[in-house]
Structures are given as C-alpha cells and as structure tokens.
Amino acid sequence: MAITKENSIIGFVGTGVMGKSMAGHLLKAGYQVLVFNRTKARAEELIQMGAVWQDTVAELATRSNVIITMVGYPKDVEQVYFGKDGIISHAKSGSYLVDMTTSAPALAKKIYDESLAKGLYALDAPVSGGDIGAKEARLAIMVGGDEAVFDALVPIFNFVGKNVILQGQAGAGQHTKMCNQIAIASTMIGVCEAIAYAKMAGLKPETVLKSIESGAAGSFSLTNLAPRMLVNNFAPGFYVKHFIKDMTIALASAQEMGLLTPGLELAKSLYDKLAEQGDENSGTQALIKLYLEKNQ
Structure with a gap:
C-alpha cells in the first residue's frame, strides 16, 4: 500500500x-x-x-x-x-x-x-x-x-x-552514491584547474564558463559551483567535511573490492589539505582556494 x-x-x-x-x-x-x-x-x-x-x-x-x-x-x-x-x-x-x-x-x-x-x-x-x-x-x-x-x-x-x-x-543505494561522489571528486579538480588556467592565461573566467559549460565539459559542478568560486562565495551547499567523509567511505569500499581509484585518492588528499587550512565548514567549491593561492 x-x-x-x-x-x-x-x-x-x-x-x-x-x-x-x-x-x-x-x-x-x-x-x-x-x-x-x-x-x-x-x-x-x-x-x-x-x-x-x-x-x-x-x-x-x-x-x-x-x-x-x-x-x-x-x-x-x-x-x-x-x-x-x-x-x-x-x-x-x-x-x-x-x-x-x-x-x-x-x-x-x-x-x-x-x-x-x-x-x-x-x-x-x-x-x-x-x-x-x-x-x-x-x-x-x-x-x-x-x-x-x-x-x-x-x-x-x-x-x-x-x-x-x-x-x-x-546497500545498493549507498554504493550508487559512492559512484556519484567518485565522479564528483575528479570533476571538482577539473573545474578548479580550468578556472585557474583561465586566470593565468589572461582570460575572463566568467566568459570562459559560458563557452564550456554547455559543451562536452558540462557538469553540475561547472554550472552551479564554478560561478560561486568566481565571486568567492564559499557558503556550504555541501560541506567540505562531509565530502571528505564520503570519499573516506568510497575509498574503504573500493579497497575492499580491490579497485584502483587514483583520482579519488588525489581529490581526498586535496580536500584534507583544505580542511587543515580551516575550510572544513566551507562548501566544496572552496577547493579553488588551493589553486589560486598557489598561482597568485
């Protein structure tokens, strides 16, 4: 019923x-x-x-x-x-x-x-x-x-x-969510690197986004989180600390299955560093800080 x-x-x-x-x-x-x-x-x-x-x-x-x-x-x-x-x-x-x-x-x-x-x-x-x-x-x-x-x-x-x-x-719902988080983890790295590259190349990141978000590079992160990065809006839609929790679960599950996940491992290491710098309660888009700090 x-x-x-x-x-x-x-x-x-x-x-x-x-x-x-x-x-x-x-x-x-x-x-x-x-x-x-x-x-x-x-x-x-x-x-x-x-x-x-x-x-x-x-x-x-x-x-x-x-x-x-x-x-x-x-x-x-x-x-x-x-x-x-x-x-x-x-x-x-x-x-x-x-x-x-x-x-x-x-x-x-x-x-x-x-x-x-x-x-x-x-x-x-x-x-x-x-x-x-x-x-x-x-x-x-x-x-x-x-x-x-x-x-x-x-x-x-x-x-x-x-x-x-x-x-x-x-358990299948949670396994599926791990697939989702694994996909997001590497995507967030790509979004941050794209924005950092645009800045270093002397482009206007806002204009770059207009071109690439509707093409093959399009993603939720690119459309919804990249604009927040550009105006230094790091309010949490999803907390850094919770994303680290999710990646920790995904890594443990992957290891149990003997699955290689180098992209996930890299993303978690970057978010761990971000949290150590005091951004654990920021939104996941705060990852851009690591790139901009290094390249400024």
Whole structure:
C-alpha cells in the first residue's frame, strides 16, 4: 500500500542544509511531519511551517510510521538507529525507515537486517543535487532495499526528488552514491584547474564558463559551483567535511573490492589539505582556494 498524507505521520531526523528543504516540501505537500534535530534552532523554520517538534529520537519514532533520517556521519546514523533512544528500539512494528544520509553500504545492510527482525521496513536512499536540488525538489534519489517497500514510498520520494531509482537490495543505494561522489571528486579538480588556467592565461573566467559549460565539459559542478568560486562565495551547499567523509567511505569500499581509484585518492588528499587550512565548514567549491593561492 502506498504511503499517502492521509495514512502517514512522517518523522524527520536531521534538519540541516538538505533536510530542512526536504522536510519543508513534505509539509507543503500536506503531510503531517514531526521533526528532531540536535540543535532545535535549526528546526524553527519548519516548526513555523507546521512541523511538530519532538524532544528525542525515541519520541519521534514512537509517534511516526515513516521515519526519514538525514544526519551527518555514519557514527550519527549508528547512534540514531541503534543508540539507547534509537529508532530500531522504539519504532512501531510495520513502520518504514529511510536513511537518506550518505553512509557506509555495510551500515545500510545492518539497518535493513535489524529492522526486518523487528518487523520494520528499511531503505537506504542517499541523494545528490546539493542545496539547490533540495530547495527545488529535484534531487536524485538512489535507493537500496525491497521493491515493495520502495513502491510504497515512491509518493514521498517524488515530493523531494525528480530522479528516483531503485538500484538493488539493501546497500545498493549507498554504493550508487559512492559512484556519484567518485565522479564528483575528479570533476571538482577539473573545474578548479580550468578556472585557474583561465586566470593565468589572461582570460575572463566568467566568459570562459559560458563557452564550456554547455559543451562536452558540462557538469553540475561547472554550472552551479564554478560561478560561486568566481565571486568567492564559499557558503556550504555541501560541506567540505562531509565530502571528505564520503570519499573516506568510497575509498574503504573500493579497497575492499580491490579497485584502483587514483583520482579519488588525489581529490581526498586535496580536500584534507583544505580542511587543515580551516575550510572544513566551507562548501566544496572552496577547493579553488588551493589553486589560486598557489598561482597568485
């Protein structure tokens, strides 16, 4: 049975840069939404829109039949699902659990297995599209889990994303997100080097972008993040620290499979350096700083 606004109460854990917009779309669609965040102030806008604040994850879990999590790190996912006040222990039998955090594939499988044993239905469903995709409800949503559970939740996914695909069994969504992050990692290096080259060649980078973003070099990063680089706008659409987390997961998974990923290794080393310089809370476009500092 499909989950609709008439037969569901959605609990949303994590109302940061991405989660706030996603939960907001569900409220606007007419769903009843309960919210929890470690810092209540970051949920105030949603509360003003009609979301109902919950003091603990356990409280939220007992009152919802669809629980969506969008937190920071695998350790946060572990705590939210398996901690003393965690979702697995407190969710009602028959509830749907959807972790949309970018996390480890093995952790997604653990959540799935533990949920099934408790009569709960879990999906891993990480997203891509950044703050812009979240605000405009056009995220790509990569899902792992059972097809029947996916089908039941598609109406909810469709309010926050435009490209919603079931990739396979539990963990497949997270593996797909790793593919996404691997592709982005090397692309960001290319975007930064292209801008640095344009500057060194005496070109106007803004004009260069107009020519190359619509050709074979086109990408989300080139169209959406390069313009931010040019005006020194390093506000986070996606945090450097979270990208480093994602690349760490991808590298570990690749190593487990015996896969060579030199581009990913290079990108992570550069972002590690950027974080060491104090930019861990900047947006990923701040990578350009390394290139401009070296070439000025």
